[in-house]
Amino acid sequence: MSSAVLVARGLSKDFTSGGQRVPVLSGLSLCVRPGESLAVVGRSGSGKSTLLNLLCGLQAPKEGLITVAGESFRRPRKSSERSDDDARWAELRRRSIGVVFQEANLMPALSLVDNVRLRAHLAGHATGGERGWLERLGVGAEADRYPDQVSGGQAQRAALAMVFAMAPALILADEPTGSLDRHTADAVADCLFAMQGDSGCALVLATHDSELAARCDHLLDLSALDPAGTE
């Protein structure tokens, strides 16, 4: 079996609210290999988005170890360590981690094709195949339109095109179909799983949608976890 793309061990995360510490995640561990998909489910506030933010370095854990594409991270103790970690996380997000949100989050000043081009450029890929990615995701005809000129479903497909254009090792998708109607959501999900299967990348998917979660290889229910944590 190939080595894991993503490994997390003993992850903990607290937030401060009203002067009190609120534990969100405690002692969480997980492992995802290339081509695998993991659904993260749980009630609102259970920490799904927080977990995804930890896994792509947008937030730092209180405790624990995260390894992505061979790069390991612990909570930095010194500001110099934090700066180094920020740079390594940025490099990973640029080249290896594709992030998809509930909203498409495209640059409104750029057309769909330019958004894909920008993302591929940041990942260090030669530009030129952007229209192909949009066509594969069914929005080739809208390539030169701007985000506010297309539907939510089309924008989300464009966001997926951006992620696949960067050829990531890991995709982190936070409620990617949450703002879409059932029909559009299914179509977007079909695209996501098909492309993930083709590319062989790993997928971590946070969702409320049980049907969507059921399409993943593994399931992690954060609601079921107690503070002791579970792997």
Add this chain to the structure above:
Amino acid sequence: MMLVRAFISHYRRHPLQLAALALMIVLATMLWTGVTVLTDQARTSLFQSEQAVATRVHVVRTDAQPVGVDDFAQLRMAGVCVAPWLEIQRPPPEGRVIGIDPLAMGCFGEAAPGGNAGELDGAPFLDISEAAKLADDGYDSRLYLLTANGSVVLPEGYALRDFSLGPSTGELADSFLLNLDALSLLVLLITGLLVRSVHRLGIAQRQQSFDLLYRFGVPRERVRQFLALELVVLTGICVLPGLWLGAQLAGMLGGGFGQALDSLFDVTVYAGSAESLPWQAAGVMVVLVLAVCLVDWLLPRRWQTAAVSARGRLLAVAVLLFGLVGVALAPGLGWVFVGTALVFAGTGWLTPGLLALLARWLSDRTDGKASDPLTRWRRRELAVMFSHLALPVVALQFAMATVLAVQALVTTFEQTFDEWLAQRLEAEFYVEVPRGADAGLAAEHLQSLAGIGAWHRVIRGEARMTVDKGESVPVDLFALTPVSDLVAGWTLLASIDQPWRGLEQGGVMLNEQLARRRQLDVGDNLTVTIADSVISADIVAIYADYGRPAGEILVAGGALPESFRARFESFSVNPGDLDMADIREQLADVWSVPEVTVRDNASIRALASQVFGQTFLLTRAISLLTLVLAAIALLIMGWVFFTTRVWYFRLLGIWGLPARAIQRQLRRLSVTLTLAVTMAALPLGIWLTWVLVSRINPLAFGWSLPMDLYPLFWIELGLVAAVTGLVVAHLMRRQLVQRAGEAQGET
């Protein structure tokens, strides 16, 4: 009450926006109040000055010689009620004072001239004995003999003339004030745009709340009423400190302003700080704020959309072209201002769209190279910003253009003035002829000195020039003898071949003001009455004579009749191989006086520069304050607007762009924005410079200036813009870091 709370909840959440709006209103009120207080005081002072001598006439000698104490005595003995009026011109900051004799005024009764002098803000009137002391100290002085009315019977050899404090400058002073009014209106326009832009930004962000209130059943009319009330209350509160600050500003600039009018127009005006707050300025500001912020409700929506449509842009181009042609061909000052307003309107209408178009075009060029999508994104973002920040962009453009033009005008004037001074101050030393001394003796002595450099005698007095229908008007007379090499450097605006030889052979030269006013040109024949002689002479040259409106003619000393009595005489001397101290002693012996006043070139230049600096202090101050205000507004707007785009910078971070690279993008974006506005301001500023020097100045003041440009100042302005951009980027960087910290929120 709950509705009010819901309504103002936005400002509870974003207190800085409220503070920004309040700050804009305070600063706008301050600028407007400051300028209007100054111009109002100037107008009042002018009116009071005119009133003080409104119905007066003065007695002159029919031989055109200046009147003196002997004349006063002779007139009083003949039973004519005359009173002496001795004007002393002192260098700034004291300026002009007027000596009057209260005892002599007795025969006027209650209508004594200067009797309402107490109403003037300042202390221009003093006892004539004190004024005489000042005259003895060497200050330029001029004596008038005022009389009560025109029906008095005068002894032979005297005539009556209308009395004014100087040459006929009312129209010129009005023009100067009109220019200031135009500058004030430009300031008002700019501040109005800034207030509107800050307010509209807040409204755009609150729109969602208003829509929600509407869905909850609150009528839109009610929302508008609340908004209007909110503005009235806010403006009412903010104009008070604005008024006070404006009055303080006027007080600070008042001395310079009075000096400006005095220097430019020979008109004594006393401007100072306001005694009470100018409430009418408050009214103007309340109306302005309400108008610029709420105008959208009055204009039909289709007008608003049409403004940015292709047809609207075409109309803007038409307005711009109409304004440009209008300014070039306008026959009067008023039409020049109207044309200028149209050019500003057209430019402001077109600029944001053109800048956005340019940014998009540059972005597409990047597309052609397909090299850097990040650059493409940045340029696209820039295009969005030009559209969203249209109002502050235009306000900054106007402010920068104004500053550029005023700076160019003042610097051009300064340099031209320096050149003019260099012409007039060609000699190393200037010797004043003491009162009562015979200048002819000194001239003979200087002529006899071997080894002396170039020198000439300067004679100043009055003459009368015959104009149409046999009427004559007073003009200043300037005579030189001999016509030495000291005048070789004069720049003549128009002349015959060998003009100085022409002058020696009986020709006459005019200053530019007189030539323009009387539409005279080289080759025209002029009839001039000097003392009891009438001279007919051809105009051999027209020379530049900056900084005062009086008409002046220049003749060779030999053309002056024996009966002519000079008002002022001096010698310009280059000592050559001799020592000036020796020459000074010799002249003291010739005149039999213990001391001769000799001024050196440097001290006169310093004095002239001081007068000049005072003259343009106000103009520089207003334009710079406007620029500062516009820069602050752009800073506020840029900062607030960037906060609405902060997510896209964070998105770049999520996509893996390192923090430093994001900050670099941010800096490049904000600095490009402010520099682009500077670039857009350049052509408008250059055009405005041309309007000021080639259109407004000749129409208002009677003399023109060369059109010079100062790229170094453009660079300075660019640096100000770049610094503003960097500050915006810095504020944004803080916000990015702050938001990231909030998002982390971990323990």
